[in-house]
Amino acid sequence: MRLTFIYLASLLLIGTVWGCRTNPEQTEAQNGSLSATTPTDTSTQNGSNVPAPEWTKNATIYEVNVRQFSAKGDLASVEIQLPRLKELGVDIVWLMPIYPIGLEKKKGALGSPYSVADYxxxxxxxxxxDDLKHLVQRAHDLGMRVLLDYVPNHTAWDHPWVKQHPDWYTLVNGKMTSPLDDKGKPTGWDDVVELNYDNPDLRAAMIDAMTFWVREADIDGYRMDASGLVPDNFWQDVRPALDKIKPVFMLSEWEADPAQFKACFNMNYGWAMHALLKDIAKGKAKATAIDSLLASRKKEYPRWAYQMQFTQNHDENTWNGTLTESFGAGAKAFVILTSTFNGMPLVYNGMESGLNKRLLFFEKDSINWGTYTDATFYKSLLTLKHRNRALWNGEAGGELIKIPTGHDDQVYAFLRQRDNDRVVVLVNLSNQLQTIRLSGDGYAGLYTDVFEHKPMELKTGMTMTLKPWEYHVMTN
Known part of the structure; x- marks a missing residue:
């Protein structure tokens, strides 16, 4: 979702309600994160498995802000960097919206990519x-996949449908309106106008546009913007229409509706986890809260479903802060967690070069690529994801098993194992020295530290001292 509004993501964790950050530019609207009052939908546990292409089982995803990705800000410049991204360990390239942008009521000099004038x-x-088709073909030649960002809930005010099909839009007091949130309150997205999914002709036209890109450009799926503002019964129609052309991968920006997994989607955003990790970084929450959140997701989601885990994306970077602003000195410790938790890790463009600025949303603001200072760090994590089955996605991977440390409020430690593949992660999530003692069982053995490139033996009852924000990722 183009985050030009306030996030109201909250979650009940160990008796404490905590909230997401706000964007002061906008009015109140939900970002699709589960709230403390959101009822659990356990029906998805018994739902049939929404199909997922085989290539997604150990995939990682990389978001491209096309406008800011290069000085030219075009698709050809993205294509040039595909071999580098492949070498980094990227499997899925997610392109922010590539459609013409509306001029009426546009924001800034260039407008929002999420104000679509032609689907x-x-x-x-x-x-x-043809540039897009060439990019997709090049990605496929490299063994990569391409997702398009799609905006189903609203269009630009000067989209042809506004005049041609006014009955396809939501009316309030007889007038078209900017989008409302899922509580019927204004979102503040005044550069776009809300569509009405009660109209069957709109539904047909939207599915026609979605199938167009799969059929004609050979894309591999979609990231769906504000998908929770669109009815689930529409998504039930979308999925078979797309899969009839080719197996696709579907990412929902929403988190508050687990039933979306049953209807259409393979993965959704880990908004609540992201907010929790930021609170831990700032000392506002304890590391043990992670266990409560993971347990709730396990209860709410079908076994095969999983989340996209992240520390940055275009919304967070632009409106809430850079990686360092959000996570401080412990930034890489939190990247470690989001790259090894259950789910698929996201790398936002520029992170491999230590992106240290908030990219402007409505203006030109190119990434300064420099010398790719953090490329080795991310490549190590993404390569481990590919090779070690314990970290694979959904049911293909290993369950996260907590390792008690005696300092679990500050240190998060866990084992993931699939068949003979193991990964053990130890992370100090505090700015204090922590001397820990490992307990529990199942993890003892010889490992190699992924970053220090040296052997390490883990034993039950052993003690070790972790510096502030220190981490170890170990594989057998």
């Missing part, structure tokens, strides 16, 4: 339809 065209500033 079946490429923004001329980004290149041509």
């Amino acid at each position: 079946k065209a490429v923004n001329p500033a980004y290149g041509t339809f």
Whole structure:
């Protein structure tokens, strides 16, 4: 979702309600994170498995802000960097919206990519339809996949449908309206106008546009913006229409509706985990709260479903802060967690070069790539994800098993194992020295530290001291 609104993500964790950050520019609206009052939908536990392509089992995802990715800000410049991303360990390239942008009520000099003026065209500033097809083909040649960012809930005010099909839009007091949130309150997205999914002709036209890109450009799926503001029964129609062309992968930005997994989606955003990790970084929550959140997800989601785990994305970077602003000196410790938890890790463009600025949303603001100072760090994590089955996605991976440390309020330690593959992660999530004593069982053995490249033997009852924010990722 184009985060130009306040996040109201909250979750009941060990009797404490905690909230997401706010974006002061906008009015109140939910970002799709589970709230303390959201009822648990356990029906998804018994739902049938929404199909997922085989290539997703150990995949990682990389978000490209096309406008800011290069000085030219076009698709051809993204294609040039695909071999580098492949070498980094990226499997899925997610392109932020590539469609023409509305001019009416646009924000800033260039407008928002999420204000779509034509669902079946490429923004001329980004290149041509053939440029997109060439990019997708190049990605496929490299063994990579491409997701398009799609905006189903609203269009630009000057989208042709506004005049051609006014009955396809939501009316309030007889007038079209900017989007409302799932409580019927204004979102503040005044550069776009809300669609009405009660209209069957709109539904047909939207599915036609979605199938167009799969059929004509050979894309591999979608990241769906504000998907929770669109009815689940629409998503039930979307999935078979897309899979009829080719097996696709579907990412929902929403988190508050587990039933979406049953309807259409393979993965959703880990918004609540992201907010919790930021609170831990700032000393506002304890590391043990992670266990409560993971347990709730296990209860709410079908076994095969999983979340996208992240420390940055375009919303967070622009409106809430850079990696360092959000996580301080412990930034890499939290990247370690999001890269080894259950779920698929996201790398936002520029992180491998230590992105240290908030990229502007409505203006040109190119990434300074420098010398890719953190590329080795991310490559180590993504390569481990590929090779070690314990870290694979969904049911293909190993369950996260907590390792008690005696300092679990500050240190998070766990084992993941699948068949003979093991990964043990130890992370000090505090700015204090921590001397820990490992207990429990199942993890003892010889490992190699992924970052220090040296052997390490773990034994039950052993003690070790971790410096502030220190981490160890060990594999057998």
